[in-house]
Amino acid sequence: MDFPAPLVPATFVRRYKRFFADVVLADGTELTAHCPNPGAMLGLNTPGLPAWLSVSDNPKRKLSHTLELLEADGGLVGINTLLPNRLVAEALEAGTIPELAGYASVRREVKYGKASRVDFLLEDPVRGRCWLEVKNVHLMRTPGLAEFPDCVAARSTRHLEELADQVTAGDRAVALFVVQRTDCEAFSACADLDPAFARGLEAAAEAGVEVMAWACEVHPGEVTIRRALPWRP
Template sequence: MKFPSLLLHGRLVSRYKRFFADVVLDDGTAVTAHCPNPGAMLGVNQPGMGVWLSRSDDPKRKLAHTLELVEVGNGLVGVNTLAPNRLVAEALAADAIPELAGYQTIRREVKYGEASRVDFLLTHPGRPACWLEIKNCHLSRNPPLAEFPDCVAARSAKHLRELQAMVLAGDRAVVLFTVQRQDCEAFSACRDIDPKFAAALDEAANAGVEVLVYACGMTTGGIGIDRRIDWRR
């Protein structure tokens, strides 16, 4: 997935009200950027951190800039929670995720469960349908371990219960965590931050929901699904 524009570098001043980030660009210009991340952004929201912004010339946008990447250590972390679905869509189209390859039809935002929409529904003649939920992961308090969530994630726990229902109905169900950083080699649920989500993930896996975790390749030019990493229960 290529970024929509050449990214601009700056320093984070403040992230506030969930969807706003004040940034001073390297040329000294102060801008307010859209922050497409409703989570706590633990570890990637400290003032002074290096950040990378995309810019849109769309006159309908209230904010021209979007916070895309944060510099952590010697690497980059993707904080745009809209990116994972785009990354996975590209990977599915290219059969780049072996566990999800070979489906004839890929549909997005299909209604299911309790007033929910699954991120992807994969179908193929003669095979059970595959209901696929995507979760964004950028938290790593103790590299090389990635963790999810970084705040209470009741809606994500609900999605896991709905995936279980698909398995009980005879279909396949998968939750795919996309880790938008390269310094992680394993993944775990954050039991201290949201024990209910961690328990829901265990329950879903025990019921037959497949848990996949993929780390991403990160550059200032774009992001791509890179390699599978282990889930530590």
């Protein structure tokens, strides 16, 4: 997925109130950017990290800049949690993920469970239905190991239960973890930060939910889903 315009380089100063990030542009201008990430952003809150921002010309926006990428551990990391759904939509159209290719139709934000909307519903007259939940991953504490979540994620745990219910009903269900960084070789649930989610992921897998993780190529001009990573329960 190409960014619609070149990203603006900056230096990260601080992140606060979850959705605000102070940065300094290359010319010394200080500004507040939108930070589209509700998580803890562990390892990515360090002042002085190189950052890249997108810029909107929408006059109705209070903040014209959005924090998209940070440089950490020697590589670029995508922090925008809204981006993975767009990346997956692109990958589904291109057939990048073989296990999810070949469905006749793809719908987004379809109601399911008690009060949820699944990210994607793939449907086919022969193959049936596949309920697909997408999660953004940017945490790496052990070199090469991507982890999710980086804080307690009760909503994500509920999604796993709802995916398992779809399998029980006779459909296919997939939990897809999109790793917005290039330096990981495996994926694992973060059991020490959210033991309920880790248990929930294993329980969902035992119920028949397919667990997939795919790493991205991350550049200032584009972010693209590229390669599968093994899941380490």
